[in-house]
Amino acid sequence: MNFKNEISKYTTIDLDKLKTNKTKCPKCGKEFNSVGKKIICPECKYIFKTSD
Template sequence: MADIKLKKLKTKRYKCLDCGNSFKGIGRRVICPSCQSENVEELN
């Protein structure tokens, strides 16, 4: 089993445009953990 630490991965900050939740995500298809929407934008 691979032990992956999220702090070592290149996570990006996102904001959900549907519910307003801010969260960290990784990958090409980021989904809001609160409402499962794909309508998210990357924050700088």
């Protein structure tokens, strides 16, 4: 049994408490909500990092 795979099957995220950031794609200009620092634009699929 692979412990890492087993635990990730049952990991849940409370979406009401999740902090999202308003992000604008530098390539196409689409604005969307995101989580994390490395983001893929849902419109043009451009991968970029956000600055803190």
